[in-house]
Amino acid sequence: MPQLTRSAELFEKAKQFIPGGVNSPVRAFKSVGGTPVFMEKGQGAYMTDVDGNTYIDYVGSWGPFILGSMHPKVTAALEHTLTKIGTSFGTPIEMEIEIAELLTNIVPSLDMVRMVNSGTEATMSAVRLARGYTGRDKIIKFEGCYHGHGDSFLIKAGSGALTLGTPDSPGVTKGTANDTLNAKYNDLESVRTLVNENKDNIAAVIIEPVAGNTGVIPAKREFLQGLRDLCTEEGIVLIFDEVMCGFRVALGGAQELYGITPDLTTMGKIIGGGLPVGAFGGKRELMERIAPLGDVYQAGTLSGNPLALTAGLATLKVLRDENPYPELERKASVIEEGFKDNMNKLGLNYTQNRVGSMACLFFTDKPVENHDDAVGSDLGKYSKYYQSMLDQGIYLAPSQFEAMFTSAAHSDEDIEKTIKANYVALQAAEK
Numbered sequence: 001m002p003q004l005t006r007s008a009e010l011f012e013k014a015k016q017f018i019p020g021g022v023n024s025p026v027r028a029f030k031s032v033g034g035t036p037v038f039m040e041k042g043q044g045a046y047m048t049d050v051d052g053n054t055y056i057d058y059v060g061s062w063g064p065f066i067l068g069s070m071h072p073k074v075t076a077a078l079e080h081t082l083t084k085i086g087t088s089f090g091t092p093i094e095m096e097i098e099i100a101e102l103l104t105n106i107v108p109s110l111d112m113v114r115m116v117n118s119g120t121e122a123t124m125s126a127v128r129l130a131r132g133y134t135g136r137d138k139i140i141k142f143e144g145c146y147h148g149h150g151d152s153f154l155i156k157a158g159s160g161a162l163t164l165g166t167p168d169s170p171g172v173t174k175g176t177a178n179d180t181l182n183a184k185y186n187d188l189e190s191v192r193t194l195v196n197e198n199k200d201n202i203a204a205v206i207i208e209p210v211a212g213n214t215g216v217i218p219a220k221r222e223f224l225q226g227l228r229d230l231c232t233e234e235g236i237v238l239i240f241d242e243v244m245c246g247f248r249v250a251l252g253g254a255q256e257l258y259g260i261t262p263d264l265t266t267m268g269k270i271i272g273g274g275l276p277v278g279a280f281g282g283k284r285e286l287m288e289r290i291a292p293l294g295d296v297y298q299a300g301t302l303s304g305n306p307l308a309l310t311a312g313l314a315t316l317k318v319l320r321d322e323n324p325y326p327e328l329e330r331k332a333s334v335i336e337e338g339f340k341d342n343m344n345k346l347g348l349n350y351t352q353n354r355v356g357s358m359a360c361l362f363f364t365d366k367p368v369e370n371h372d373d374a375v376g377s378d379l380g381k382y383s384k385y386y387q388s389m390l391d392q393g394i395y396l397a398p399s400q401f402e403a404m405f406t407s408a409a410h411s412d413e414d415i416e417k418t419i420k421a422n423y424v425a426l427q428a429a430e431k
């Protein structure tokens, strides 16, 4: 059992100066209980905390570390930029063209791309662009999908009817809430109904094509194809939010994996290689509406920041040149099979969802295809499972509704340890 003495001290101090002691809510361990672990150092697949405990990391900074922390090519590139180039200019730099060209080569839907500083900025800007382009106000999102903390996205449907939204957070105005409609994931009819009820007033449908913020839920192919067709017929901008699944489930993201091309794509996480980056891009006709070329305003003091682009470029080049995807698939499937064997031995039958190196073990024996299914998971069991995994040195996301990310840095030995720990933790969850 790791000692978390120093983490506990730091958490107490942090709470005096930072709301809840953290700069992003899930870090506070509210849903699993216990002390958030303050980390001191990351290397490859490992993180070491301030009390000297080392963990095998399956959070990977919430997605960016597909190559693990401090990949040598990423750190070497960063060192070069830091010592030889500079940290910011606020002018155009050549590196911006390089990453834009690379992204448009890799991601099928991109003719043009704009760099921003977070996934939230990317989704907010993409929706503004869709509204500007269509001249329509409303957007459709899906229950359980997360698109950052922009006002328009913090809305879930009132129970029952999937009609007008109510804010999830105080501070989101009724007007904004009313412009966000929630449909059911993997349920095309729920989208069709909203479109028919709001004829010619839907600017965009935004979706995580592999949902990763309500646990992991793969979209069904025919559902995504149906969305594509519906949006084309109705003049609605289809936005794939690939902030998490982009460059993760395949080099070209979910759109490459499914062979379905959205009008706009939002990106983040991996394209920053661990530094703060987001991007949105898509069809030329749409992107040409962005300022200064067009009339839809979007800007950023640090957008296209050289350090952030350096880490992103270095990561993307490794992904492109070394193609770790088959190996990621192999490792993640070994974990999945290992967990399944453990459950068989213990007479348990919990649901595992996985797309490539994004996975989730839900504490329910029912299939999980949408948010309602996901919330059927037993959170008390997840907490016990989580605590036991942590005690055994396996760092998972401190919430049932997050993904477990396997990275290129995980060794077969790490995976073996993880599967053994899972056997113990599954038993702990049942107690």
Ligand code: PMP
Pocket (backbone or CB within 6 Å): 062, 118, 119, 120, 121, 123, 146, 147, 148, 149, 208, 212, 213, 241, 242, 243, 244, 245, 268, 269, 278
């Ligand atoms: N979209 C998706 C699909 C995400 O997973 C996230 C972050 N988890 C965001 C948007 C928001 O990104 P950021 O936290 O960088 O603002």
